[in-house]
Amino acid sequence: MAEISLSNVRHSYLDEPGEDADWALKNVDLVWEDGGAYALLGSSGCGKTTMLNLISGLLTPTEGRILFDGKDVTRNQAEARNIAQVFQFPVVYDTMTVRQNLAFPLKNRGVARYEIDKRVREIAGLLDLEASLDKRARGLTADGKQKISLGRGLVRSDVNAILFDEPLTVIDPHLKWQLRSKLKELHQRVGATMIYVTHDQTEALTFADQVVVMHDGHVVQSGSPVELFENPRHTFVGHFIGSPGMNVLPGTLLNGKVTYCGYSLDGEYSDKAIDRILNSENFEIGVRPENIHFSREGIPVEVTRVDDTGRMKIVTTRHNQQNIRLIVPEGEAVPEQQGYIQFSPGGASVYLDSWLLDAEGGHS
Amino acid sequence: MSTKTVNQKAWFMVLPVVLLVAFNAVIPLMTVVNYSLQETFGDNVFFYEGLTWFEQVLHSERFHAALGRQAAFTLIILLIEIPLGVAIALAMPRKGIGVPVCLVLMSLPLLIPWNVVGAMWNIFALPEIGLLGKTLNSLGFDYNYTRQPFDAWATTIAMDVWHWTSLVVLLAYAGLSAIPDDFYQAARIDGASRWSVFRYIQLPKLKRVLTIAILLRFMDSFMIYTEPFVLTGGGPGNTTTFLSIDLVKMALGQFDLGPAAAMSIIYFLVILLVSWVFYTYTMRHED
Numbered sequence: 194m195a196e197i198s199l200s201n202v203r204h205s206y207l208d209e210p211g212e213d214a215d216w217a218l219k220n221v222d223l224v225w226e227d228g229g230a231y232a233l234l235g236s237s238g239c240g241k242t243t244m245l246n247l248i249s250g251l252l253t254p255t256e257g258r259i260l261f262d263g264k265d266v267t268r269n270q271a272e273a274r275n276i277a278q279v280f281q282f283p284v285v286y287d288t289m290t291v292r293q294n295l296a297f298p299l300k301n302r303g304v305a306r307y308e309i310d311k312r313v314r315e316i317a318g319l320l321d322l323e324a325s326l327d328k329r330a331r332g333l334t335a336d337g338k339q340k341i342s343l344g345r346g347l348v349r350s351d352v353n354a355i356l357f358d359e360p361l362t363v364i365d366p367h368l369k370w371q372l373r374s375k376l377k378e379l380h381q382r383v384g385a386t387m388i389y390v391t392h393d394q395t396e397a398l399t400f401a402d403q404v405v406v407m408h409d410g411h412v413v414q415s416g417s418p419v420e421l422f423e424n425p426r427h428t429f430v431g432h433f434i435g436s437p438g439m440n441v442l443p444g445t446l447l448n449g450k451v452t453y454c455g456y457s458l459d460g461e462y463s464d465k466a467i468d469r470i471l472n473s474e475n476f477e478i479g480v481r482p483e484n485i486h487f488s489r490e491g492i493p494v495e496v497t498r499v500d501d502t503g504r505m506k507i508v509t510t511r512h513n514q515q516n517i518r519l520i521v522p523e524g525e526a527v528p529e530q531q532g533y534i535q536f537s538p539g540g541a542s543v544y545l546d547s548w549l550l551d552a553e554g555g556h557s
Numbered sequence: 558m559s560t561k562t563v564n565q566k567a568w569f570m571v572l573p574v575v576l577l578v579a580f581n582a583v584i585p586l587m588t589v590v591n592y593s594l595q596e597t598f599g600d601n602v603f604f605y606e607g608l609t610w611f612e613q614v615l616h617s618e619r620f621h622a623a624l625g626r627q628a629a630f631t632l633i634i635l636l637i638e639i640p641l642g643v644a645i646a647l648a649m650p651r652k653g654i655g656v657p658v659c660l661v662l663m664s665l666p667l668l669i670p671w672n673v674v675g676a677m678w679n680i681f682a683l684p685e686i687g688l689l690g691k692t693l694n695s696l697g698f699d700y701n702y703t704r705q706p707f708d709a710w711a712t713t714i715a716m717d718v719w720h721w722t723s724l725v726v727l728l729a730y731a732g733l734s735a736i737p738d739d740f741y742q743a744a745r746i747d748g749a750s751r752w753s754v755f756r757y758i759q760l761p762k763l764k765r766v767l768t769i770a771i772l773l774r775f776m777d778s779f780m781i782y783t784e785p786f787v788l789t790g791g792g793p794g795n796t797t798t799f800l801s802i803d804l805v806k807m808a809l810g811q812f813d814l815g816p817a818a819a820m821s822i823i824y825f826l827v828i829l830l831v832s833w834v835f836y837t838y839t840m841r842h843e844d
Contacts, residue, residue, distance in 0.1 A: 249746060270745070301748035
């Protein structure tokens with residue numbers, strides 16, 4: 194087990210990367226603490242899998258260093274890094290039985306036979322594979338095969354980290370829940386660092402203590418689920434986390450005040466902050482649907498849609514060609530057609546070129 | 558209640574195929590069957606002979622010898638071409654400019670007509686003037702494929718390996734290219750050795766294409782005619798007279814149409830039977 198740090202890591206799949214778009218991973222500085230349960234979240238193509246492959250050593254970064262407990266392993270191959278990795282699509286060794294498949298990573302490393310037997314039985318028990326241990330792996334369903342892939346990742350007891358690359362994509366929904374809680378349970382038992390890649394926020398939030406959000410080759414934020422929800426540092430995080438995501442609205446400066454369509458936001462911004470707003474290309478205001486409520490005065494809106502989820506209503510409104518979503522607790526009235534909305538105190542934040550601006554004028 | 562319309566006219570749709578297959582395969586084959594059961598003295602006069610020709614061929618030492626030579630030849634070239642083809646495919650580059658270069662180089666022997674291959678090797682191996690023959694002799698080997706049976710065999714096998722290993726290479730290369738990267742990555746994570754990767758990933762994934770490669774090479778080499786005919790003419794003596802060469806000698810050289818027809822049918826059934834048994838056996842666990 195080890196603390197894994199990425200120091201100024203950049204990676205490109207091209208031989209001679211030039212412009213920004215050539216880089217799959219754009220300058221990542223990040224520490225994965227020993228024993229943490231992490232989720233790596235982001236939309237498809239944002240660099241999640243690249244990040245995993247760099248950690249496991251399947252890829253060598255174009256620039257930067259990777260450290261395990263302070264030791265430079267950048268040039269070490271996957272075999273030498275002692276990392277377990279589970280891939281999105283099941284990989285099984287067709288000609289082997291399930292038992293042989295599970296034993297394979299241990300056998301290759303010269304683990305003693307009785308130890309192998311013990312580990313294989315333990316993992317098979319955990320994944321409900323006992324009954325099929327002596328069956329050929331090829332005959333199993335996609336579910337079963339992916340369980341074997343998971344099992345091969347979990348079977349080694351001394352790994353530095355276990356990486357999961359969207360491992361439950363091919364698994365049935367009801368089994369997904371079961372397996373996810375098993376992984377969580379396993380994490381609590383063995384305490385290995387686990388990094389779980391997904392683009393599904395529910396999956397990320399149920400598994401992880403810490404969530405790392407990636408967007409377009411950057412790590413945009415890393416923190417606990419609550420932090421990400423309450424304090425998104427980037428509009429992508431606000432949009433991606435939460436259901437529905439944060440409203441991102443065009444902002445304007447009026448007499449030195451931050452306003453949305455003439456309605457000024459509370460909170461004071463320093464001269465430096467105002468100065469930065471004036472100089473930015475893209476000035477936006479982010480408000481979570483949870484932080485908006487109907488009122489007798491405020492921003493006039495037209496109610497266009499109400500989705501009742503049971504515990505609450507998700508109301509879509511329109512103001513000035515702009516959709517604004519808000520969450521109304523069950524039992525509270527929703528205006529028929531026209532209404533007024535207000536932002537809760539402290540509920541709106543300023544984003545310049547997609548990054549959060551704090552009141553002093555710095556990026557947090 | 559079923560209200561299905563019965564329309565027997567659909568059978569006419571099959572007619573073209575039936576005719577094609579009839580003219581293409583059934584009728585020529587029936588001619589051979591016809592000859593194999595009868596004796597003819599020309600002038601379209603036939604006498605029914607029953608299974609006499611079959612008995613004669615099956616009991617003839619000449620047929621046994623040709624069949625033995627044929628089986629040995631096919632076995633030897635399979636044992637060389639399949640492993641060699643897989644080895645070359647494994648060594649070929651996976652990306653870059655090397656891929657098209659290798660593919661073109663590998664395809665070249667396959668594009669040369671059989672009789673040209675035979676003629677090339679005939680001259681190439683001539684002991685007095687051929688590059689190969691002369692070099693071997695000047696190195697001190699007493700090499701002469703027109704006189705020594707071993708040399709004739711070695712040259713014929715070398716020629717077949719040169720001509721046909723490419724087919725195995727191309728099939729195996731296609732099979733290897735179809736293996737997803739995930740498998741290799743998983744193997745690296747699992748700490749698998751190079752041999753384990755071959756044994757547990759590449760070989761199992763190649764099973765289907767190799768089955769096809771073995772079948773094609775079995776059938777083709779078992780029917781080989783032109784190349785050894787041009788190279789050695791079946792000699793010295795009868796030492797490289799394989800089944801096809803023997804068959805042509807019997808049918809056209811001696812004009813023994815009855816025994817030749819019986820031999821053709823036996824020949825055909827041997828190839829069919831071996832291919833079927835091999836395919837059924839190797840694919841018994843496939844879905």
